Amino acid sequence: MELWALTLLNALVWGLLWALLALGLSLIYGALGVLNLAHGALYMLGALLSWALAPTLSFWGSLVVAPTIVGLMGFGLARLLLDTRERDPLTSLLITFGIMLILQQLAAIFLQMTTGELRHAVAAPVRWPIAIGARFYEGYRVVAALVASAVLLGLWALWGWTRWGCLLRAVRDNRELARVVGIPVPRVQASVFGLGAALAGLAGALVGPITREVSPTMGIEVLLVSVFIAVAGGLGSLGGSLAVAFLYSFSENLLTMLTDPLLARAGALLAIGLIVLVRPQGLGGTS
Amino acid sequence: MKRLIVLITLVSIGLVPWLWGSATLLGINLCIWGLLALSLNILYGYTGLLSLGQGVYFALGAYGAAWAVIYGNVNFWGALGAGVLCALGGAVIAGWVSVRASGFGFVVVTLVTALICYLMALSFDGITGGEDGMSFRAPALALPGLALSIQNLSVRYYLALGALLAGLGIVYLVSKSLLGLAFRAVRDDEIAAASLGYDIVQIKLYAFVLAGAMAGLAGTVWSLSKEFVRAGLFQPFGAFLSAQPDPDPLIAVLLGGPGRLFGPLVGTGMLLALREFFAGVWPQGYALALGVVILGCVCKLCSAR
Structure with missing residues (x-):
């Protein structure tokens, strides 16, 4: 019984974190038509920056600063490299692939030069063990879930209720028309890329203390999922994206009750794969 | 004159183990990874399908050969056949699903197929050896009248060279055939090709399976000459996790020019040369240079259009 409660809690926490990542990707695709393969590297940067800044700024300060830096970086990268006046969509995919390699290797070189190690342990910023029956649940995970849901709510408000959200929706729905009515489309697109990057950076900063480790390659598997x-x-x-993130997280965590974590992850991916097979445009996709 | 140069080049390629013994290992690497890049070129260069999970069929070929030797105790040609068949079978199953997705969907499905295979290979470490991998004893290469030990470096070189030449021959013949024309029609304009009566899904599946079998051949030769396999072969982007990444087929294809017969080979050669160069000077710089190379290639591709 306690095990079920812990599993469900874990599923909820990871569902929110996956939602942060997937929403960023989805936003970027909507505005730029780019599938961002650098997302995992931006997530890794968020985790590394937050780990590096935590001693000076405290963990909570780094939770604000690290995603901001990653977001600004995303904005700059998009302005510099992603000229989105539609060409072959695969071209933009390859550009983000190149960005991913460069960011990942720069992080590795930086860590190697400053600390001599690639992997670093991350301490949990708070220890508020929550008693569930005879077991304890890590309080930090609940805090991370609260932060993630607050940001998701903020995003929803931004999307639906602000002028900027209105611009985003206009750019997503029809780029030509948006340009005609005077919306600075390239700048809005770059800002969406920055927003998505900041979300990925935040997810990375939140995940660091959960997985207890940061390394330059931590983003690759996260990217794929x-x-x-x-x-x-x-x-x-x-x-x-939100619905599938929870679907994935719950099926993975519930499957770990039955089998080993690797097969559980494979099984959850297969479950998501069924959605793609039945609806190639995705759960909430049109056309 | 031109024929003379070609002849001299061909003869010297054939005599590498005697002329430059030290270049033999590099030659083996060039042949094996070049063959893998060649297989991706069928998909991306000729058919316009960007697969980021081509390593899966390489790994399936490697494991097929290893399993056939360990459990089936087959001879050399049996192992070679088993490896290619294993990759072919995998490509038929995965291809049937993935060619039905279009655009980004295809890219993502190939990636996730690789991830699922990798997780399963890690989980069933009893038969795959998991992350540590497993070694086996490759049977001797039996030709009529003589049996050559695979431990001999020259034998490995000729094996890899033979596989590469077979791959080049297949790609050449296919690119000149009606099937190759159909591939290019699908690449250039799917809708136009469909309206001419081509079965798009079928043609993509042919390209996928052909590429898978060829990647499997590369993997089979790799595992038989290394006498070693590991689950990490399945890992998507796995090459970029190591300090000295093996030549990535996609970057090789981009560098050499997609859709050209010798392009992937040239690209693989450039990557190997880059790796050798950085290995002596600044090992971490290699992956960084790869990223810059991709951005450069892509931007050049854009300006060419």
Whole structure:
């Protein structure tokens, strides 16, 4: 019984974290038409920056600063490299692939030069063990879940209720028309890329103390899963991404009750794969 | 004159183990990874399908050969056949699903297929050896009248060279055939090709399976000459996790020019040369240079259009 409660809690926490990542990807695809393969590297940067800044700024300060830096970086990268006046969509995919390699290797070189180690342990910033029956649940995970849900709510408000959200939706729905009515489309697109990057950076900063380790390659597997969640949710559809993120997280965590974690992850991916097979445009996708 | 140069080049390629013994290992690497890049070129260069999970069929070929030797105790040619068949079978199953997705969907499905295979290979470490891998004893290469030990470096070189030449021959024949024309029609304009009566899904599946079998051949030769396999072969982007990444087929294809017969080979050669160069000077710089190379290639591709 306690085990079930712990599993469900874990599923909820990870569902929110996957949602942060997948929503960022989905937003970026909606505005730029780019599938961002650098998302995992941005997530890794968020985790590394937050780990590096925590001693000076405290963990909570780094939770604000690290995603901001990653977001600004995303904005700059998008302005510099992603000229989105539609060409072959695969070209933009390859550009983000190149960015991923460069960011990952720069992080590795930086760590190697400053600390001599690639992997670093991350301490939990708070220890509030929550008693569930005879077991304890890590309080930090609940805090991380609260932060993630607050940001998701903020994003929803931004999307639906602000002028900027209105611009985003206009750019997503029809780029030509948006340009005609005077919306600075390239700048809005770059800002969406920055927003998505900041979300990935925040997810990384939150995950560091959960996985207890940061390393330059931590983003690769996360990238694959979150890209799959975003595609299965329907690229550009925020509700779809959210739903599939929870679907994935719950099926993975419930499967760990039955089998080993590796097979559970494979099984959850297969479950998401069924969605793509039945609805190739994704759960919330149109056309 | 031109024929003379070609002849001299061909003869010297054939005599590498005697002329430059030290270059033999590099030659083996060039042949094996070049063959893998060649297989991706069928998909991306000729058919326009960007697969980021081509390593899976390489790994399936490697494991197919290893399993056939360990459990089936087969001879050399049996192992070679088993490896290619294993990759072919995998490509038929995965291809049937993935060619039905289009655009980004295809890219993502190939990636996730690789991730699922990797997780399963890690989980069933009893038969795959898991992350540590497993070694086995490759049977002797039996030709009529003589049996050559695979431990001999020259034998490995000729094996890899033979596989590469077979791959080049297949790609050449296919690119000149009606099937190759159909591949290019699908690449250039799917809708136009469909309206001419081509079965798009079928043609993509042919390209996928052909590429998978060829990657499997590369993997089989790799595992038989290393006498070693590991689950990490399945890992998507796995090459970029190591300090000295093996040549990535996608970057090789981009560098050499997609859709050209010798392009992937040239690209693989450039990557190997880059790796050798950085290995002596600044090992971490290699992956960084790869990223810059991709951005450079892509931007050049854009300006060319």
